[in-house]
Amino acid sequence: MVENHEKYLGFPTVIGRSKKAVFAYIKDRIWKKLQGWEEKLLSRAGKEVLLKSVIQAIPTYLMGVYKFPSGLIQEIHGMMARFWWGSNDKGKQVWRLATNEHSLVSRVFKAKYFPHSSIFEAALGPISSYSWQSLWSSKALVKEGMFWRVGNGNRINIWSDPWLIDDESRFATSARIDDGCNMVAELIDVNSCCWKLDALERTFNDRDKVVVLAMGLVSAFRRILSYGLGLKAVVTR
Template sequence: MRVARASPSVSHLLFADDSLIPANDRQQIKNTLGIQNEGGMGSYLGIPEDISGSKCKLFAFLKEKLLHRVNGWTGRWLSKGGKEVLIKSILLALLTYVMSSFLLPLEICENLAAAIAQFWWSLNPSKRGIHWAKWEKMCAPREEGGIGFRMIHEFNLALLAKQLWRLVQFPESLVARVLRGKYYRLSLPLRAGAVDSPSYVWTSIIAARKLLLLDIRSKVHSGYEINVWEDPWIPLTPARPARSRVPVVNPKMTVSSLINFESKEWDARLLEQYVDQEDIPMIQSLA
């Protein structure tokens, strides 16, 4: 089966009982075996199969799951150290699998953070407890006076950015080839443009692109795949594209066109002609 014409066909999934069967074959199997009801539209490995409709309603189960775990601990009169270990090692781990694939609505993130904060500040099961500091402060690193808990929304984006980075690092992996055929066939993951009716998984992954671009820079190497005016390759923090000295004549210019491959050095004449004067020393430092 293919999700798009340019995507590779997928014949099976990871487990023996997880298969993709076309509709005609499925009906034939049902008729042969006398199967009356089909499964599906529930959850698979803890993730809803159907991602349509209200995302707040869809992911409300996460708070219920988290509260169920917390309520099992509240009667144990845990110390602050015990609560810290449980929050970091168990509560946040409950969310990691879902947040690696989907962008949670801010409302859900706030509800989850509130539930964790309530568990942290409550002195005993019957009392709510006073919140002596903002949760943002508690999520700061220890060297900055915090406890080192995770901000749910930022943690969600970081996990999705990791998925996007894997598409960049491993372009020949099966998932990268499937997504490339569907969403960025003639481009790269970090340059993918808007598409019609994207899946929520792809919408979630692309939501982390801005975060990823803050801390990455394209290595020049030959420069054939780096766009001078679009890709972040100037060595700054964050990295950015080169700035043009004159109105851009060739928007598709690659960095390779600024290199003299006989001398293996930058072409000073072309740099002076096209690139902003302030960018030239930084470019020449990329020896």
């Protein structure tokens, strides 16, 4: 006679109404791993390897069987993001300026230091405050994991913006064609909200075509600034 167990081979045997409670052990396991790593001095590359190879692998088997509650996924993303950023408060501020463009602080910095571009294209400038110098020096950290999710594609450059995501790169790897497409919008059929297959065939190599076709266009045709470790913000422009 077998006693009743909460888990069998790592899987919950009973799913009640509170799914977050059932899957809480996954969050606890991830939290313990991250806490152990926080005591060590890790480079950004080291953090990325650990997050992708260890943390993201923990829930893989269960996700193949059960649909995870959205709240649990958000909590896991949050833990990964906190581990990635660590004590880099300036990196967090850069992210807030980039994704909360209508805040007072964002409007002040934009008017003074990058009125005609985003914060990521902004130059340091010959005369700048200590606050701006600190933020500007942290852009590289944020840009390492940033990518765009496609809405209408009007302001996403095919060749210079990070928008194609797989294990190889965040950028297009195809050879650029003279007189070819430059903006992602040129690859989208606005009426059907689908990719133009003929344009993809002319523009991309096999790798890029596969990645593009695997992507879904963002509803309401908004582009979304996302981060590879779970951060995401809607940019309504």
